[in-house]
Amino acid sequence: MSQGVVEEFWAMNASLDQVLEYFSIVLTDMKFQTTKRVWDGRVVRLQAIWGKISTSVLVTMFVPYGNWTKEGNRYGIEMEIMQDGPNVAVNLLVVPLMEAIDEPDMFFFTQDYLEKMTDDKYCNEIKDEFLQRLAFGGVTIAPKWTPI
DSSP: OOOOOEEEEEEOOOOOOHHHHHHHHHHHHHHHHEEEEEEEEEEEEEEEEOOOOHHHHHHHHHTGGGGGTTOOOOOEEEEEEEEEETEEEEEEEEEESSSSSBBBBBBBBOOOHHHHHHHHHHHHHHHHHHHHHHHHHHOOEEEEEOOO
């Protein structure tokens, strides 16, 4: 069972190109490396990874309890972005990745309970920082919800 943090929001009164450009700036500032960017005609799927394999493996192997530190782990962001009228709909997922490969951690298989708790904490911090940087950059964000 993999885990992660999911956030759905609107970028209000913006075009898809503006949002993509600003997302790439924010991800670069946060030291993420974009690994995949796919356009299927309606939806842009974007994936980025934080952390290097070599650093993660070395910290995990040589630092006591290194797998509980942010530097001993790697994190991925996956986004689905699409234009919906005057707004842009964004689905954001932040997941912890395995140290040596680009696959999400799985509870009880590749991580223990304490590592899962720290991974969830760091995923929330990354999501919050991403949303704060968007708001400070002038992108008006609003939670995605459907009125009754």
